[in-house]
Amino acid sequence: MSILKFLKSKTFFKQIAFAIIGLVIFVFFLKFWLGVTTNHDQKIQVPDLHKLTITEAERTLKELNLDFIVIDSASYNPTYPKKSVIEQNPEEGDFVKEKRKIYLTLNPSKYRDITIPDLNGRTKRQAISELQAIGFIVGTDFTYVNDIGKDVVRGLRHKDKIINANDKLPKNSIIELVLGDGERN
The missing domain is CATH 3.30.10.20 (Trypsin Inhibitor V; Chain A)
Structure with a gap:
């Protein structure tokens, strides 16, 4: 039997009809099954x-x-x-x-803690910009101590307590600078 004869035969058309009917039934079953399992109309x-x-x-x-x-x-x-x-x-x-x-x-229970950098020997302007850059607020009530360097950082305070480099404080804490007054001993 040649291919051309087979393509014109009733057997070929029956197989095509079965395939189309099977595909349609499969698509309807799949649509029904997906609608049930995915709760399609639920909002x-x-x-x-x-x-x-x-x-x-x-x-x-x-x-x-x-x-x-x-x-x-x-x-x-x-x-x-x-x-x-x-x-x-x-x-x-x-x-x-x-x-x-x-x-x-x-929301966390407080600001995250930030490590205090070593600012000893830096100028007031350098210290202020570095503290603000990492998230601290620099107070305007500067304490001056007798030191040869004018406006050079000689210490840091938080709530009237001395803080050291590598201590940790919450972000947005107010830090006061202890500066040199520029006068010799």
Whole structure:
């Protein structure tokens, strides 16, 4: 039997018809199965979790049959309560399906600690710019000690306590400079 005769035969057309019918049945079955297993018509609106504590957020999400994962805390934000939600993904108002994980970023309980650099012997201007660059606030109440170098850093203070190089303080702490007065002994 030649190929041309086979392509014109009833057997060939029956096989093509079976293949098309099988494909259509498979597509309809797949569409039905995916609709059932993926909860296609289900929508849950994500609530606003900002400024909620982790226990309040957990309670709210459990009521909606949603899960959550806490992501590493971001920078401290003083406008939010300590250990409260400052970011969420997906955002509030988005629609998700049940058991979806909501990723939460929490506000740390304080600013992160920063190591104090060794500023002894630097000028006042160098010390101020370096302290501000790493996140400290430099106070304007300078203390002057008897030293030959005028406006040369001879020490640092925080809340009237002497601090040394390599000590750690929270970011945004106020540091007062102890400077030389430029007079000889």
